[in-house]
Amino acid sequence: MTDFEPNDKQQELIDATSGIHVVDAGAGTGKTFTITRRYANLLQQDETEPDDILLITFTNNAAAEMKERVVANCDYSMSALRDAPINTFHGHCHELLLRDGFSAPTHLGVDDRITSSTRLLENEVVEEDRFREFISQFADEHPEHHDFLRVLRENTSLLEVIRELAAKGIFPTSDGWYRNGESYLDGDFEAFEELFETANEPNEGANGPTQSDLRDDLSGFERDRCFLPDAPAESELRDNYPSIDHEWADRAFDEERDALKAFVHDIYFEYIEFALRQNYLNFSFLQMFAFVLLCEDHALRESVQFDHVMVDEFQDTSEIQFKLALLLAGTDNLCVVGDWKQSIYGFQYASVDNIRQFEERLGNYKRELNSDSERVAFPVDDVTGIKLEKNYRSTQSILNFSRHSLGLPATSNEEVDLDIEDDITPLTATTDHDNSNIEAFTSDDECEAILTRVQEIVGNREYAVEGEDGELRPPSHEDIAVLTRTRRFGRELQSHAREYNIPVAYEGGVELFGTEQAILLLAWLRLLEDRHSKRGWAVVLEEAGYTLDEVKTILENESYPSNMLSFRERLASAETVGGIARLVFDRYGFEDAYADALVAVLQGTFDSTTHNRGAIVRFMEQSLEADATHDVDDNPGGDSITVQTIHAAKGLEHPIVILANINQYSFPPSGGGADRIRYEDPVGLRQTKHYADAHGRPHIYDNWRYRILSKCLNRDYDEERRLMYVAITRAESHVLFSAGSSPSPLFENLPLEPETVEPDVEAAGTTRTEQSRLQVSVPVPDIPAGQSPHSLMDDRVFSDVDEGRGIEFGNQVHDFAEQYAEGAVVEPSNKDERHVAEFLDSLDGELRAEENAYLPVTVGEQQVTISGIIDLLHVTAERVDIVDYKTDLGRHAESEYRKQLSVYYHVVRAAFPDSRVTTALFYTADGDRIEIDPLSKDEIVDLIDRDYAEAQPDGEEEPIIR
Numbered sequence: 001m002t003d004f005e006p007n008d009k010q011q012e013l014i015d016a017t018s019g020i021h022v023v024d025a026g027a028g029t030g031k032t033f034t035i036t037r038r039y040a041n042l043l044q045q046d047e048t049e050p051d052d053i054l055l056i057t058f059t060n061n062a063a064a065e066m067k068e069r070v071v072a073n074c075d076y077s078m079s080a081l082r083d084a085p086i087n088t089f090h091g092h093c094h095e096l097l098l099r100d101g102f103s104a105p106t107h108l109g110v111d112d113r114i115t116s117s118t119r120l121l122e123n124e125v126v127e128e129d130r131f132r133e134f135i136s137q138f139a140d141e142h143p144e145h146h147d148f149l150r151v152l153r154e155n156t157s158l159l160e161v162i163r164e165l166a167a168k169g170i171f172p173t174s175d176g177w178y179r180n181g182e183s184y185l186d187g188d189f190e191a192f193e194e195l196f197e198t199a200n201e202p203n204e205g206a207n208g209p210t211q212s213d214l215r216d217d218l219s220g221f222e223r224d225r226c227f228l229p230d231a232p233a234e235s236e237l238r239d240n241y242p243s244i245d246h247e248w249a250d251r252a253f254d255e256e257r258d259a260l261k262a263f264v265h266d267i268y269f270e271y272i273e274f275a276l277r278q279n280y281l282n283f284s285f286l287q288m289f290a291f292v293l294l295c296e297d298h299a300l301r302e303s304v305q306f307d308h309v310m311v312d313e314f315q316d317t318s319e320i321q322f323k324l325a326l327l328l329a330g331t332d333n334l335c336v337v338g339d340w341k342q343s344i345y346g347f348q349y350a351s352v353d354n355i356r357q358f359e360e361r362l363g364n365y366k367r368e369l370n371s372d373s374e375r376v377a378f379p380v381d382d383v384t385g386i387k388l389e390k391n392y393r394s395t396q397s398i399l400n401f402s403r404h405s406l407g408l409p410a411t412s413n414e415e416v417d418l419d420i421e422d423d424i425t426p427l428t429a430t431t432d433h434d435n436s437n438i439e440a441f442t443s444d445d446e447c448e449a450i451l452t453r454v455q456e457i458v459g460n461r462e463y464a465v466e467g468e469d470g471e472l473r474p475p476s477h478e479d480i481a482v483l484t485r486t487r488r489f490g491r492e493l494q495s496h497a498r499e500y501n502i503p504v505a506y507e508g509g510v511e512l513f514g515t516e517q518a519i520l521l522l523a524w525l526r527l528l529e530d531r532h533s534k535r536g537w538a539v540v541l542e543e544a545g546y547t548l549d550e551v552k553t554i555l556e557n558e559s560y561p562s563n564m565l566s567f568r569e570r571l572a573s574a575e576t577v578g579g580i581a582r583l584v585f586d587r588y589g590f591e592d593a594y595a596d597a598l599v600a601v602l603q604g605t606f607d608s609t610t611h612n613r614g615a616i617v618r619f620m621e622q623s624l625e626a627d628a629t630h631d632v633d634d635n636p637g638g639d640s641i642t643v644q645t646i647h648a649a650k651g652l653e654h655p656i657v658i659l660a661n662i663n664q665y666s667f668p669p670s671g672g673g674a675d676r677i678r679y680e681d682p683v684g685l686r687q688t689k690h691y692a693d694a695h696g697r698p699h700i701y702d703n704w705r706y707r708i709l710s711k712c713l714n715r716d717y718d719e720e721r722r723l724m725y726v727a728i729t730r731a732e733s734h735v736l737f738s739a740g741s742s743p744s745p746l747f748e749n750l751p752l753e754p755e756t757v758e759p760d761v762e763a764a765g766t767t768r769t770e771q772s773r774l775q776v777s778v779p780v781p782d783i784p785a786g787q788s789p790h791s792l793m794d795d796r797v798f799s800d801v802d803e804g805r806g807i808e809f810g811n812q813v814h815d816f817a818e819q820y821a822e823g824a825v826v827e828p829s830n831k832d833e834r835h836v837a838e839f840l841d842s843l844d845g846e847l848r849a850e851e852n853a854y855l856p857v858t859v860g861e862q863q864v865t866i867s868g869i870i871d872l873l874h875v876t877a878e879r880v881d882i883v884d885y886k887t888d889l890g891r892h893a894e895s896e897y898r899k900q901l902s903v904y905y906h907v908v909r910a911a912f913p914d915s916r917v918t919t920a921l922f923y924t925a926d927g928d929r930i931e932i933d934p935l936s937k938d939e940i941v942d943l944i945d946r947d948y949a950e951a952q953p954d955g956e957e958e959p960i961i962r
């Protein structure tokens with residue numbers, strides 16, 4: 001239960017229980033709080049039951065959270081609200097179809113029906129696989145469409161076109177297009193003409209008008225292009241000055257597109273049929289069928305409409321979702337809540353104009369839906385706007401600063417847009433303090449610079465944040481969130497932080513199938529499919545520490561290690577894909593968020609049986625290739641900084657935000673983009689290239705019309721600016737912006753003076769670990785009584801290399817290794833021990849564990865002995881391998897270990913003068929074997945010399961040994 005009272009505007013919204021309301025709820029204005037209070041207030045009214053209120057949220061998690069909050073604010077229990085329609089659009093449509101919509105496809109002229117066993121196919125990679133199968137059948141059956149397929153880079157891009165059309169409410173029927181869908185495909189010439197005129201407006205020069213942006217952009221029109229013969233020459237196109245002739249607006253827009261429309265129609269319609277035949281629906285089809293059902297079945301629509309409809313995050317709705325909300329509303333009790341400045345889901349077909357032009361769209365959609373029958377029965381011209389203006393999160397300095405982000409240029413061609421300020425509802429802070437630091441910094445090594453800044457901030461009063469008691473306190477790691485536009489940078493930062501033992505919680509999308517866990521699982525699945533799979537063996541053998549040459553020999557002779565073959569047998573008996581995955585992860589000691597996420601994805605994608613292992617392998621390969629991302633919450637717990645993408649941070653708040661990687665090609669990100677057949681407002685369905693036989697040869701020609709059209713379309717970087725706005729408004733107290741050596745215009749145009757940071761990160765933590773020390777001693781009787789042996793290694797580097805696993809753990813692994821090497825019957829009890837066992841299994845020479853080593857050297861006039869214990873000697877006819885086990889998770893103590901192994905090296909060289917001697921560290925945590933290049937004896941002596949000198953009190957001659 002919240003213990004604060006709603007402010008006046010919030011109360012106004014809570015009390016506004018009838019009529020149409022559009023709520024401009026700026027960042028941090030308590031939108032979720034207010035909606036749940038409003039919902040609870042509706043329930044207080046005698047005649048209103050939970051079933052009468054449809055509350056639409058953006059994600060399933062948001063729906064669940066909303067329910068909890070409602071329960072906290074009203075007399076209903078969770079069980080009473082369990083089936084209440086608090087849902088996402090997709091979820092609600094799915095329920096509607098399963099309950100009342102089996103025949104919905106018939107309204108499009110599709111013979112197949114939805115059944116109770118029709119599955120929702122959520123995984124895009126799996127769907128793309130199905131789509132490829134569909135296209136290859138389609139291509140066989142439709143030679144007339146081959147020229148369109150030829151221009152595509154990737155056939156699956158047509159799936160994107162289908163999703164986009166479906167999000168706009170454009171659906172095919174057996175004999176054409178549903179309702180007015182075709183008009184959208186044709187585009188809207190008047191709307192285009194406006195864009196054309198804006199782009200073609202002459203610019204102001206010092207000596208009169210200069211050429212329009214459009215005329216300028218069309219210079220080099222023919223350069224590097226191959227147009228069909230009907231294209232104008234550049235001189236013809238640009239023969240006017242300062243603008244190009246208006247006739248080119250018509251000539252570019254006016255294009256014969258019947259064949260293109262027929263192609264897209266057939267693909268779209270037949271794919272719907274294919275999906276139903278294969279008994280699945282995707283998210284787009286759920287909404288499509290729910291929409292046609294609600295449009296066509298009037299009695300049903302009326303029976304499923306609600307007295308109240310509320311939509312949260314309205315800025316992220318698509319056009320079909322706006323229309324669905326209207327069809328589901330039985331009365332004008334419609335309330336939409338959102339913030340256009342936080343609309344960041346354009347790539348999922350969100351249309352920001354749903355909220356920016358709410359009233360206009362509402363009228364248009366009602367007219368459209370009612371064109372042949374009354375479907376929206378309530379009046380829509382009385383719309384009340386409510387603005388939530390009090391912000392409960394950030395300081396006033398941050399709120400004021402956040403406004404800049406919406407006018408920043410995102411590319412070098414754009415300019416700062418000052419007019420945007422007029423569209424922004426000012427927010428008022430409610431914080432008691434305003435000590436905000438708003439800073440920018442750059443560095444050639446951005447990750448290190450960020451970590452340097454993090455270390456400067458933690459514990460620093462200048463970056464004080466508000467504690468729970470409302471008082472300012474120095475920040476700790478968990479107060480800091482690093483937000484990034486792209487996932488890649490966040491993951492890179494995470495791995496840098498690990499090297500320094502800086503705790504990081506990563507939240508967001510991960511290319512799950514590129515992780516070590518997935519690669520090992522895939523290798524074992526390949527081996528299950530094919531006992532001789534080279535790709536499978538190469539991965540698992542390398543992981544077990546075999547050298548490339550050894551792997552080659554094993555593969556040539558098919559002499560696979562017996563322990564691996566028996567593990568393969570165990571896997572073969574597992575009954576589910578989850579079971580296989582768990583066995584593999586246990587073998588390698590993966591007990592982490594990535595392993596859990598993989599099991600969840602595989603189990604969710606494939607039903608529980610393992611009969612279709614081939615399909616699982618293909619799925620994993622395709623997911624890897626497609627860089628498919630899945631949400632992973634990789635949180636070490638405790639006092640960690642958070643690293644998130646901006647999308648993942650939406651709706652959250654952090655005391656200190658570092659907005660990172662504001663670099664060229666990263667923010668805005670480069671690449672991607674639609675394929676050569678695309679739908680774009682307001683020009684409709686277009687192709688950027690044609691396959692044709694002109695100039696006497698078949699070729700993929702550039703479409704000159706599209707080239708002109710595209711120069712008039714707005715390049716939509718507005719969403720990038722909004723992403724920046726979302727990131728800044730997550731911050732409560734301080735915001736820092738960071739870039740590397742090539743900052744993006746979004747960074748360069750910030751009204752801040754960036755500082756250059758020289759990276760200087762310190763490894764965190766100071767716990768000693770179990771790592772063995774090399775003892776240096778002066779032989780008896782020279783040791784002065786009571787003095788302890790001296791270590792050659794610098795203890796400071798061992799600080800937390802094993803991230804707190806401790807001496808006991810290290811000793812346990814070493815004990816196990818000794819016993820296993822000596823042939824005792826011991827079972828590995830953790831992944832480190834499993835790595836050791838596998839490693840020892842892979843060796844074919846004599847194993848000698850825990851060998852003492854003594855190296856006498858002369859330091860100055862003094863005879864000194866350095867002693868230590870060699871964990872393992874592996875002796876073969878021509879080689880002796882020295883192996884030292886390390887339980888470290890980090891790697892930064894390696895230079896100190898080199899000293900230790902160098903000593904062993906010289907001892908072993910003397911003992912085996914005819915053999916080649918190798919020295920290696922074996923990191924038990926991941927089974928990595930790292931060869932070490934030993935120091936010479938003189939270098940070792942130098943080290944002891946230096947240590948002696950450091951240990952001498954001034955003027956004292958006698959060597960003192962610490």
Ligand SMILES: Nc1ncnc2c1ncn2[C@@H]1O[C@H](COP(=O)(O)OP(=O)(O)OP(=O)(O)O)[C@@H](O)[C@H]1O
Binds near residue numbers: 010651
């Ligand atoms: N009337 C109020 N008095 C005090 N605190 C409030 C009030 N209303 C909301 N809050 C607090 O304000 C913070 C922001 O609320 P909430 O997360 O609901 O905002 P939001 O509008 O959803 O934000 P955003 O859109 O930026 O994600 C929360 O910590 C919430 O508890």
